[in-house]
Amino acid sequence: MANPLSADEVIPVQAPLTPVCCGEETTFVMREGIEDIRRYGPEMMRALHLHILHEMHISGSAAPRLLGSLDRDSAPAAVVYRCPRCGRHHFRIDQN
Numbered sequence: 219m220a221n222p223l224s225a226d227e228v229i230p231v232q233a234p235l236t237p238v239c240c241g242e243e244t245t246f247v248m249r250e251g252i253e254d255i256r257r258y259g260p261e262m263m264r265a266l267h268l269h270i271l272h273e274m275h276i277s278g279s280a281a282p283r284l285l286g287s288l289d290r291d292s293a294p295a296a297v298v299y300r301c302p303r304c305g306r307h308h309f310r311i312d313q314n
């Protein structure tokens with residue numbers, strides 16, 4: 219049977235995974251830029267900063283630089299997820 223999808227419609231094998239928390243996939247909230255993240259308040263900023271430090275292993279001046287460059291309509295952007303069980307926010311930095 220012929221593949222009905224053209225090459226650029228095929229989902230990439232290395233598609234980023236949804237973060238998992240409490241043994242379950244978290245729920246997508248929003249794709250956000252740094253201005254949006256700031257609006258959520260300092261807790262969200264701290265959580266995102268920790269994600270960059272510990273999950274992405276980016277430290278020193280590169281971490282605040284990445285934070286400051288987050289742009290919802292461009293890249294990199296912060297993709298925000300929330301755990302339906304414990305309510306914790308999780309992040310993925312979308313580089314595309």
Ligand SMILES: [Zn+2]
Pocket residue numbers: 239240301302303304305306
């Ligand atoms: Zn959780």
